[in-house]
Amino acid sequence: SQQGEEDPQALSIQEGENATMNCSYKTSINNLQWYRQNSGRGLVHLILIRSNEREKHSGRLRVTLDTSKKSSSLLITASRAADTASYFCATWDNQGGKLIFGQGTELSVKP
Amino acid sequence: GAGVSQSPRYKVAKRGQDVALRCDPISGHVSLFWYQQALGQGPEFLTYFQNEAQLDKSGLPSDRFFAERPEGSVSTLKIQRTQQEDSAVYLCASSSHRDYLYNEQFFGPGTRLTVL
Numbered sequence A: 001s002q003q004g005e006e007d008p009q010a011l012s013i014q015e016g017e018n019a020t021m022n023c024s025y026k027t028s029i030n031n032l033q034w035y036r037q038n039s040g041r042g043l044v045h046l047i048l049i050r051s052n053e054r055e056k057h058s059g060r061l062r063v064t065l066d067t068s069k070k071s072s073s074l075l076i077t078a079s080r081a082a083d084t085a086s087y088f089c090a091t092w093d094n095q096g097g098k099l100i101f102g103q104g105t106e107l108s109v110k111p
Numbered sequence B: 001g002a003g004v005s006q007s008p009r010y011k012v013a014k015r016g017q018d019v020a021l022r023c024d025p026i027s028g029h030v031s032l033f034w035y036q037q038a039l040g041q042g043p044e045f046l047t048y049f050q051n052e053a054q055l056d057k058s059g060l061p062s063d064r065f066f067a068e069r070p071e072g073s074v075s076t077l078k079i080q081r082t083q084q085e086d087s088a089v090y091l092c093a094s095s096s097h098r099d100y101l102y103n104e105q106f107f108g109p110g111t112r113l114t115v116l
Helices: none
Strands: A005-007 A010-014 A019-024 A029-038 A042-050 A055-058 A061-066 A071-076 A085-093 A099-101 A105-110 B005-007 B010-013 B019-024 B031-037 B044-050 B053-056 B065-068 B075-079 B088-095 B111-115
Touching: A005 A085, A010 A019, A019 A105, A029 A061, A029 A071, A042 A055, A042 A061, A042 A071, A042 B088, A071 A085, A099 B044, B005 B088, B010 B019, B019 B111, B031 B075, B044 B065, B044 B075, B075 B088
Parallel strands: A010 A105, B010 B111
Antiparallel strands: A005 A019, A019 A071, A029 A042, A029 A085, A055 A061, A061 A071, A085 A099, A085 A105, B005 B019, B019 B075, B031 B044, B031 B088, B044 B053, B065 B075, B088 B111
């Protein structure tokens, strides 16, 4: 079973715009990770944020985590056509000790 | 190559056939994971190895699914008497440390299994 939900399920924007994706989860977590998947490169790890962190940056990526609301967001700034992919959040739950993925957001960046 | 590799990339099986999917993790990676990804869904955990020990197989959907990693490197996921609902992409991932909770996982390209 999947951990949580991602919102929106699909997002279409123009190159240069920002893209925001949200993730909600259900259980207590150790950390939350974001992954990208496209047909060319498979599933690739983007960023990891620990449960005691609130915000993290990596290049054009900004991730926030609100453990009180059990939610996270991924912001991609100045999007590029190459950012077109599916984006998944994944959590390590403290009980199960396994990585549980959301259903993903399909991002389309139009040139 | 430095990444996780999987073979075959595509497999078509007739219902009832047995299949074996192979994963070559990144050299030296202690932890190895198998996931099943249905179309339009996120990956779902199947099983986890630390070296040759299978520490968690709670995600295997039935006793038709079996995984092994006898020498702590290459792993094989075997599906016996395949059914149409087994059609999915099977992903393998590896991670570098025993304390896998804190590490990213490196994924292979997956094997797309189609059961007719």
